[in-house]
Amino acid sequence: MDQPGETHPRDRPYEALAIDAVHLPTFNVVQAADPAELDSGSRVSDRFPTPSRVYKYRLRDRALWRQRFDAPIFGLAIRGAGGILASHGENRFATDIVIEGEAEDYYGFATIHRGRMRLIQNGDEATGTASHGLAYRTGPDMRFATGDDSLRTNVFLKVGEVTTVLEHLLDARLRRPLEFLPIVDWRGGLAGSLKRQLDLVMQEFARPDGMADNAVALASVIDLLTRLVLVAVPHNHADQMAAGKAGAIPVYVRRAEDFLRAHCAEPIRMSQVAAAAGCSVRTLEAVFRQFRDTTPLGALHGIRLEQVRRALSDGAADEPISAIALRHGFTNRSRFVAAFRRRFGESPSDVLRRASRS
Numbered sequence: 369m370d371q372p373g374e375t376h377p378r379d380r381p382y383e384a385l386a387i388d389a390v391h392l393p394t395f396n397v398v399q400a401a402d403p404a405e406l407d408s409g410s411r412v413s414d415r416f417p418t419p420s421r422v423y424k425y426r427l428r429d430r431a432l433w434r435q436r437f438d439a440p441i442f443g444l445a446i447r448g449a450g451g452i453l454a455s456h457g458e459n460r461f462a463t464d465i466v467i468e469g470e471a472e473d474y475y476g477f478a479t480i481h482r483g484r485m486r487l488i489q490n491g492d493e494a495t496g497t498a499s500h501g502l503a504y505r506t507g508p509d510m511r512f513a514t515g516d517d518s519l520r521t522n523v524f525l526k527v528g529e530v531t532t533v534l535e536h537l538l539d540a541r542l543r544r545p546l547e548f549l550p551i552v553d554w555r556g557g558l559a560g561s562l563k564r565q566l567d568l569v570m571q572e573f574a575r576p577d578g579m580a581d582n583a584v585a586l587a588s589v590i591d592l593l594t595r596l597v598l599v600a601v602p603h604n605h606a607d608q609m610a611a612g613k614a615g616a617i618p619v620y621v622r623r624a625e626d627f628l629r630a631h632c633a634e635p636i637r638m639s640q641v642a643a644a645a646g647c648s649v650r651t652l653e654a655v656f657r658q659f660r661d662t663t664p665l666g667a668l669h670g671i672r673l674e675q676v677r678r679a680l681s682d683g684a685a686d687e688p689i690s691a692i693a694l695r696h697g698f699t700n701r702s703r704f705v706a707a708f709r710r711r712f713g714e715s716p717s718d719v720l721r722r723a724s725r726s
Contacts, residue, residue, distance in 0.1 A: 386519060387458045391575050395447045395456070402428050406463070409636055424468070425594035426512070428462040447573050449580040450589050451509055454573045457514075457560030465512040474524040475548065477597065478502040479636055483518035487550055494550035501563065503548035503601050506564035523566045525594060531592045538608055549602040558600035565593060618655050620645040624664060625671075632671045633696055673711050674698040680719040690717045 400406055406425035422694045423444060429434060442463070445456040453474060479487065480496045487494045487502045496502040504510060505527065514520075531546055537597050543710040554563040569589065572578035581584040598609065622648035628636070641664055642649045656664050690701055693716070698704035708716050 382562060383459050385440050385443040385460070387445050387456050390446045392456065394574055394578075394580070395414075395445035395454075395655075397443070397445045399444075400425075401437045401439070403433050403435065406453060414516075421573075424466045426466070427461070427466045428464055432461060434641050446515045447580070449573065450583070450586045451529050452545045452569065452573075452580075452586070452593075455521075455522045455524075455569055456570070457522070458519045459514055460517060462516050463514045463518070473527040474506045475527060475530055476504050476506055476522050477552070477562075477566060477601070478500075478504075478520055479554075481519045481521065483520075484515040484583050485518060485520055486513040488513065489550070497553055499553070501552040501554055502550055502553050503597075504550060505547070514538070519528055521566070521570050523569055523593070525590070525597065529590070530594050530597065534598055534605060537595075537598065538605065542605070543606065547604045548597075558596065562593075562596050562600040563567045564588075566595060569593070572594070583713045597680040603707070618659065620647045620652060620655050623651060625667065628664070628668050628671050629675075632668065632675055633660070641668075669707070670711065672698070673708055676708070676716065677712060677719055680716055681723050689720060 385399065387397065389395075403426075404448040406427070408453060430656055439527060441460040442521045443456070447454050476497055478487075479500055479501050482498075485502055487496065487500065487510070489507070494502060501635065506524070507685055527546075531542060535541055552559055552562075554560055572589075573580045579589055611671070624641050624645040627641055631640075638649050638652065642652045647655075652664055656662055660667060662670070675693055676696050680689070693701065693704045698707075705715060712719075
């Protein structure tokens with residue numbers, strides 16, 4: 369509703385839309401001057417990469433539904449490259465956006481350049497403005513409501529890629545789906561850095577010779593964006609990441625673990641592990657305590673238990689359990705069995721019997 373003293377957009381001098389093929393030559397661009405065309409889902413939905421989805425745009429002012437305009441009142445531009453989907457959206461009048469069809473596996477991050485836009489999803493609402501963006505997962509129960517004179521951009525990242533990076537940072541499989549909080553405060557911190565990167569992506573995607581056309585550059589940008597959204601946008605796994613174990617795992621830890629796995633059946637000195645990791649023994653001890661909550665020797669003990677379990681699961685029935693354990697450095701049978709049961713919740717013989725039956 370117009371504020372006192374304001375005029376409705378239909379009564380103001382017409383200004384051309386910012387979204388057009390001239391300014392965005394690399395995007396698929398569609399404009400509409402007929403309100404009925406927006407709700408039909410014809411030209412608009414045809415521009416989206418997933419044909420099973422229907423995007424409907426309906427003007428909120430019913431008095432406008434049967435009007436015809438001499439110039440476009442709606443613009444949409446889309447471009448996909450690698451794991452990124454980028455879009456511009458613009459409408460002159462307040463519009464409801466409904467998404468129908470199968471769910472898409474994308475996380476979207478919206479920047480509002482002009483006007484306001486409300487996100488309605490799962491019964492909750494969030495409003496995006498110039499200072500606050502929106503984060504969401506595309507799906508059938510999601511819709512938007514824009515105000516008059518709305519201009520916004522969206523950058524979409526594939527759910528699978530974001531989830532894979534998060535699991536790598538957590539060093540664990542997710543027990544519940546990743547969900548971002550819908551409001552992103554652009555005004556400071558890493559969220560401000562994220563906004564600048566999102567703006568850069570939109571600028572580069574508009575260039576015919578930009579990073580979107582270079583596979584190496586695009587892969588680097590996707591990796592940066594994915595990691596940045598996980599630390600800049602609040603989500604339901606943020607507490608785990610902030611606990612310390614979920615930070616970026618130092619390369620020392622990765623190198624050490626690779627060395628331990630490759631040589632776990634051999635006598636190993638910590639000086640050898642530190643040399644393979646490229647750090648001192650003291651540094652190695654410190655990073656393992658911070659990021660793995662154990663010592664390098666404790667990590668080696670766990671890796672050896674995993675190797676024994678893998679050998680038993682492979683059905684090594686022609687070799688005694690004690691021989692397999694001894695080969696991996698376990699000389700005391702009773703201590704080995706107790707450690708195995710603590711770690712896996714079953715005895716070595718249980719694993720072997722199950723492998724033999726299968």
